[in-house]
Amino acid sequence: MVGSYSEILEKVERGEAVVITAEEVAELVESGESSRLSEVDVVTTATRAVMSGTYAVLSFPVAGPASFLRAKRVWINGIAAQVGPCPNENLGVLDLVVFGTAHSRDRPNYGGGHLFRDLVERKKANIEVETDEGRTLQADVGLDEMPHARLFGSRHAFKNYSAFVNAGKESVNTIFHSRGFLPRCREATFSGCGQINPLKNDPFLESIGMGTRILMNGAEGFVMGTGTRSSKERPNLSGFADMHQMAAEQMGGFVTSAGPECICSWAVPIPVISKTILAEMARPDRDIAMPVNDVNSRTVIGQADYGDVWTDADLLVEFDPDNCTGCTPCPVVEACPMGAVRSEECQVSRSEALCFHCGLCATVCPSAVFSCRLGAIRLKTAAGSVKSIPVVLRQSDRLRAIKLTEELKRRIINGSFRMAEPVERIG
Ligand code: SF4
Ligand code: SF4
Incomplete structure (x- = not known):
């Protein structure tokens, strides 16, 4: 229910607040029960991605x-x-x-x-x-x-991000792909957790401000302000947390064809303090724009949306080692950006703890050992054409981000996470 920050904090304290995850919000919207969102006091949001x-x-x-x-x-x-x-x-x-x-x-x-x-x-x-x-x-x-x-984080948790293609004529090595990026717009990669992303739910930074308590890599931390390159149209956040309290599975390295990058995760509680937040909560993936960039020029060459890459896509990459036909060497071992796959004596294995569910193995393996529907971006250009380009790699892990929204909800309800009203607005 739309209320002031302090009213919502008091309800949380009394154990009377309605706290739901951003995924549960999406389920209500999808089932035509959007009117029930007016009962919600706090929505828990999250993102997990490569964050340079x-x-x-x-x-x-x-x-x-x-x-x-x-x-x-x-x-x-x-x-x-x-x-x-x-x-x-x-x-x-x-x-x-x-x-x-x-x-x-x-x-x-x-x-x-x-x-x-x-x-x-x-x-x-x-x-x-x-x-x-x-x-x-x-x-x-x-x-x-x-x-x-x-x-x-000097620049974390962008209000979603972008898709990338290589519009050039040669393959390129880049932080936006874990292999050479194939030319002529033959494949796409992207970042952004869509409808569960924190700043998608509070795009005007009405509730998130300096001093907002968050979970960074599972540890309690705080928002310091906006980050570098933050703008009104594409805000992002800076923040920090104590490493001693962090959870290893929420962080790590991610190898790209331009060298190793860094994974981080954020979970942020959004109190429903305005009608704008209430309206933005209900916005589905299909209504969230995803600019498509050429990796060479870093210019936007068209638009897609997060429905292209998350609606009807699998969050989890299935693993069935019985389908392995024993390529020598196994190309997935080399391609996996997390080092999660091993192949020893014709036995392929995957580390569940390391897997980011990026989907690159499903792209590379010829024998359905790894399977996942990754979707395709529908690139709409200024000239009015529409081109479908298959996604081959995701640099955001929405599966674990959803788990983070559940974890934050649980901690708010059991009182082990205390929401903190910002000391100053940053929007
Ligand atoms: S690419 Fe697939 S089929 Fe080939 S060895 Fe690797 S897991 Fe097995
Ligand atoms: S989805 Fe496949 S390629 Fe990606 S991290 Fe997991 S095992 Fe590696």
């Missing part, structure tokens, strides 16, 4: 006091970190910033996103320090030995 604008700030001891004057250069699992801003002179302590898109100098398919997940999985990271005096130190350090480890 991610960095960690880490601070931890690496040696005893007076072991070295200052660190000059540092690598974590072979990934170069930015040293500072604090010099920590003679303390034996490092302050570091690590980019989610940084690449390991030693392992081609390992980057900042992989490192963040490894740390959250409590794996030790190898730290190499080059000191001011030219000495080298090494240590193995885990997350529990890092008193300060926060993950930040």
